[in-house]
Amino acid sequence: MIKKEIYNYIYTNILTTNVEFDEDTDLFKYGVIDSMGVMELVAYLEEKYNLNLDAKQMTADNFRTVNSIVCLI
Secondary structure: OHHHHHHHHHHHHHOOOOOOOOOOOOOOOOOOOOHHHHHHHHHHHHHHOOOOOOHHHOOHHHHOOHHHHHHHO
């Protein structure tokens, strides 16, 4: 369920191109998300899942795919 929520949030609020992606797509490589999109996503994740992500967690690898984001949570 979390995976679907994150996918839908990215698709609805962050995606600015007509790129098809799934939970294993490299979001940076295919232009699904950029640094501003990551910041927006972090704000969403912190609010939605009551998280407080620290600097160590703010790596590209943690936000590379929907699956890696789910693992981060």
